[in-house]
Amino acid sequence: MLAHGRTRLLTRNTRWTRQAHDARWPGWELVVGIEVHAQIKSRRKLFSGCGAEALASDLTTPPNTHVAPFDAAFPGTLPHLNPKCVELGVRTAIALNADVQHRSAFDRKHYFYADLPSGYQITQQYAPIARNGRLDLEKDGISVRVKQVQLEQDTGKSTFLPRNRITAIDLNRAGMPLMEIVSEPDMRSPEQAGNYVRTLQALLRSVGSSDGNMEQGSLRCDVNVSVNRVGEPPGTRCEIKNLNSVKFMMVAITCEAFRQISLLERGLPVAQETRGFNEERAETYSLRSKEDAPDYRYMPDPNIPPLLIDSTYIDAIRQRMPELPNATRARLLVQGLSQRDVEVLMDVDSGREVGYDGQLGYGAVAYFDEVARGRDPKVVVNWITHELLGQLAFRDETFKENPMSTEQMGDLIDLVQAGKVTGTSGKTILRHILTTRTSDLPSKIAEDLKLLAASDDGASLETWCREAIAALPEQADVVRRGNLKVVDKIMGHVMKASRGTAKAQDVRAMLLKLLQ
Numbered sequence: 001m002l003a004h005g006r007t008r009l010l011t012r013n014t015r016w017t018r019q020a021h022d023a024r025w026p027g028w029e030l031v032v033g034i035e036v037h038a039q040i041k042s043r044r045k046l047f048s049g050c051g052a053e054a055l056a057s058d059l060t061t062p063p064n065t066h067v068a069p070f071d072a073a074f075p076g077t078l079p080h081l082n083p084k085c086v087e088l089g090v091r092t093a094i095a096l097n098a099d100v101q102h103r104s105a106f107d108r109k110h111y112f113y114a115d116l117p118s119g120y121q122i123t124q125q126y127a128p129i130a131r132n133g134r135l136d137l138e139k140d141g142i143s144v145r146v147k148q149v150q151l152e153q154d155t156g157k158s159t160f161l162p163r164n165r166i167t168a169i170d171l172n173r174a175g176m177p178l179m180e181i182v183s184e185p186d187m188r189s190p191e192q193a194g195n196y197v198r199t200l201q202a203l204l205r206s207v208g209s210s211d212g213n214m215e216q217g218s219l220r221c222d223v224n225v226s227v228n229r230v231g232e233p234p235g236t237r238c239e240i241k242n243l244n245s246v247k248f249m250m251v252a253i254t255c256e257a258f259r260q261i262s263l264l265e266r267g268l269p270v271a272q273e274t275r276g277f278n279e280e281r282a283e284t285y286s287l288r289s290k291e292d293a294p295d296y297r298y299m300p301d302p303n304i305p306p307l308l309i310d311s312t313y314i315d316a317i318r319q320r321m322p323e324l325p326n327a328t329r330a331r332l333l334v335q336g337l338s339q340r341d342v343e344v345l346m347d348v349d350s351g352r353e354v355g356y357d358g359q360l361g362y363g364a365v366a367y368f369d370e371v372a373r374g375r376d377p378k379v380v381v382n383w384i385t386h387e388l389l390g391q392l393a394f395r396d397e398t399f400k401e402n403p404m405s406t407e408q409m410g411d412l413i414d415l416v417q418a419g420k421v422t423g424t425s426g427k428t429i430l431r432h433i434l435t436t437r438t439s440d441l442p443s444k445i446a447e448d449l450k451l452l453a454a455s456d457d458g459a460s461l462e463t464w465c466r467e468a469i470a471a472l473p474e475q476a477d478v479v480r481r482g483n484l485k486v487v488d489k490i491m492g493h494v495m496k497a498s499r500g501t502a503k504a505q506d507v508r509a510m511l512l513k514l515l516q
């Protein structure tokens with residue numbers, strides 16, 4: 001499963017290549033670069049050793065219950081780097097084809113805000129853990145360069161309570177580990193930007209370094225947008241902050257492009273600034289201009305020694321890399337699955353925790369792999385995508401909640417393939433498992449529910465057929481006169497009587513025998 005090797009470069013760097021004219025803004029070119037902050041999936045914070053379990057996803061954690069003295073900047077406390085975060089950072093860097101730096105360092109970035117008790121954030125702006133990566137967007141046929149990956153701390157959260165007119169501070173998130181993944185300005189449309197974030201999410205999940213969930217805040221994006229007339233150098237960028245879904249991010253980029261173009265067309269300059277996005281009014285608004293930009297007074301953190309990483313360490317991680325999404329996609333296509341099946345499988349949220357050793361890979365893909373061992377992949381994927389996922393969706397349940405084990409699914413498919421139960425009964429058994437959450441194997445369920453195919457039992461098959469002919473005399477006559485199409489009607493009657501246990505082929509044969 002060594003799929004992490006350098007994959008083929010899809011195109012040359014797109015940076016200066018001209019994009020085919022975009023009907024939304026003829027004569028103009030859009031340039032987008034994205035800074036992604038992804039929460040690292042570690043059980044402990046970056047420097048304090050404080051437990052970070054369930055903090056990221058669980059918004060119900062009571063405020064200020066996971067705070068070590070260091071997170072609250074208690075005097076005399078010292079940082080202690082969490083090695084798990086380094087490992088997951090390196091793992092991410094390898095997945096992005098980036099150069100892991102043998103020496104990186106931590107800086108203090110100063111600013112004053114109530115949710116940052118120490119008055120500075122520890123980050124790696126100047127000597128990041130990895131540089132010069134790349135993310136291939138197969139759908140767009142481009143490759144986005146990743147400038148750097150840096151480790152840094154998250155801040156706390158502040159909430160203004162209008163009723164009491166106070167701002168409440170929650171330090172649970174303070175000191176949580178983040179990776180900032182900075183792209184080069186290589187995207188040329190809102191769609192490419194959306195695809196970049198989705199592809200990155202899938203990559204982070206596949207290597208187990210982040211949940212990458214924008215809605216829950218474990219992945220946050222700042223998008224940088226500029227426009228220029230085709231053939232001219234890139235314009236001044238504006239950075240849009242605090243976007244909480246890929247969809248809104250794409251809308252924000254589109255709105256921002258129109259705003260900048262309309263300024264330039266009126267001969268007005270675009271000011272470099274940080275902007276927010278109002279979802280309801282679908283417009284961006286100024287947060288602060290470049291002049292108001294804080295002076296961060298970066299300085300090396302004197303309490304943290306440089307991070308030295310040797311080749312042996314990097315190689316050990318490289319050896320244990322799981323299969324990456326592009327390789328998974330290619331492998332599934334080779335197994336004969338359709339593009340659509342592959343998309344569906346890979347889109348499904350993960351059913352199991354991806355181990356930190358990365359052994360499991362995708363939830364639904366891992367599930368498929370296990371069931372498909374020794375079985376026809378196309379048959380297996382049909383049962384998973386159409387029946388299982390269909391039924392889960394119908395019940396408004398996620399794949400995480402799926403009670404049907406891979407053993408149960410495998411047994412069910414074997415029963416149907418061997419003709420021991422019909423396809424219809426197979427679906428009944430699947431629904432039975434989802435409803436009762438039983439761990440019984442389908443072969444036992446089929447017996448208990450009397451769903452074993454009736455083929456061996458020629459007697460009842462003949463009885464059902466005779467009854468059906470008696471119930472539908474007109475149709476029976478039409479068939480007798482040679483119109484075989486009408487036999488389907490009578491078959492339907494038999495299937496109903498047999499509760500789906502009769503095999504269609506046998507029913508048809510028996511009816512024709514009785515009617516000719």
Ligand SMILES: Nc1ncnc2c1ncn2[C@@H]1O[C@H](COP(=O)(O)OP(=O)(O)OP(=O)(O)O)[C@@H](O)[C@H]1O
Nearest residue numbers: 031032033034035183184185224225226234235237
């Ligand atoms: N002309 C441009 N148009 C759009 N995006 C650009 C342009 N030039 C640079 N960018 C993007 O802007 C981003 C700059 O991010 P970077 O983290 O280096 O600096 P920053 O935004 O000044 O710092 P901070 O982390 O404090 O926000 C990169 O993603 C880069 O690709």
Ligand SMILES: [Mg+2]
Nearest residue numbers: 035180182222
């Ligand atoms: Mg940045």
Ligand SMILES: [Mg+2]
Nearest residue numbers: 035222224239
């Ligand atoms: Mg920025």
